[in-house]
Amino acid sequence: MIKHFLFFTSALLLLSCNNNQKQIFKPEKPPTVVLKAQDQILVDGRATEDAWINAKWHAIDQNWLGENYNDEDFKGQYKLTWNEQALFALVKIQDDSLYDQYKDPLKLWWDDDCVEVFIDEDNSGGEHQYNHNAFAYHVALDGNVVDIAPGEKPTLYNNHVESKRITSGNTSIWELKIHIYKANYIDGGHNSPTNLFSNKKIGFAIAYCDNDSSTERENFIGSEIIEGEDKNRGWIDASVFGTLILKE
Numbered sequence: 001m002i003k004h005f006l007f008f009t010s011a012l013l014l015l016s017c018n019n020n021q022k023q024i025f026k027p028e029k030p031p032t033v034v035l036k037a038q039d040q041i042l043v044d045g046r047a048t049e050d051a052w053i054n055a056k057w058h059a060i061d062q063n064w065l066g067e068n069y070n071d072e073d074f075k076g077q078y079k080l081t082w083n084e085q086a087l088f089a090l091v092k093i094q095d096d097s098l099y100d101q102y103k104d105p106l107k108l109w110w111d112d113d114c115v116e117v118f119i120d121e122d123n124s125g126g127e128h129q130y131n132h133n134a135f136a137y138h139v140a141l142d143g144n145v146v147d148i149a150p151g152e153k154p155t156l157y158n159n160h161v162e163s164k165r166i167t168s169g170n171t172s173i174w175e176l177k178i179h180i181y182k183a184n185y186i187d188g189g190h191n192s193p194t195n196l197f198s199n200k201k202i203g204f205a206i207a208y209c210d211n212d213s214s215t216e217r218e219n220f221i222g223s224e225i226i227e228g229e230d231k232n233r234g235w236i237d238a239s240v241f242g243t244l245i246l247k248e
Contacts, residue, residue, distance in 0.1 A: 120203025
């Protein structure tokens with residue numbers, strides 16, 4: 001009887017430790033509610049649909065990398081909506097210079113101006129540097145979409161994110177249609193995006209690589225507060241993402 005009690009107690013302690021580790025693995029952050037679009041979203045960079053008019057702006061204002069900057073150099077914000085087929089993002093970037101030094105989309109893509117979208121389909125957090133536990137999509141000025149595939153291979157994922165950018169003066173409007181894929185995605189295989197539904201949670205962050213004219217990007221500015229000295233963690237660890245919850 002005593003042995004059974006000790007075994008049961010040990011099992012409870014082990015379960016408790018595992019639960020605590022899981023909570024640390026993906027820290028709880030207040031989720032961002034994303035309302036479903038009741039109209040069709042045309043990815044044209046114009047954002048005339050009711051879903052965009054009614055959606056709330058969120059700031060891109062956390063300096064993950066680089067020196068301090070001011071609003072004249074960069075200011076960013078975004079909106080989100082969804083339907084069963086995809087997550088949609090509207091990104092407004094005020095940047096005094098757009099810079100695209102590398103014409104090869106697979107060469108040093110992070111050192112050109114680009115929007116970066118981080119997606120963790122099941123909101124589980126964890127390491128995703130060279131796997132598809134999560135995705136870090138770099139959407140370039142020319143619309144190419146790059147992430148690192150298993151085997152540390154830079155890869156185009158242009159069918160994952162459809163985009164349109166309209167720039168007027170120093171203001172760019174990026175409209176993105178983001179198909180959501182599970183962690184079992186296989187490069188070169190037959191993969192279908194997952195259908196979205198109300199109350200689904202998705203790990204998410206969005207950022208901007210800002211380079212005015214330097215060899216390397218000057219700033220990397222994101223949507224999430226990341227603790228510690230090393231804030232350039234999104235491309236490695238999905239635990240630093242925020243959480244979206246989809247609602248009707």
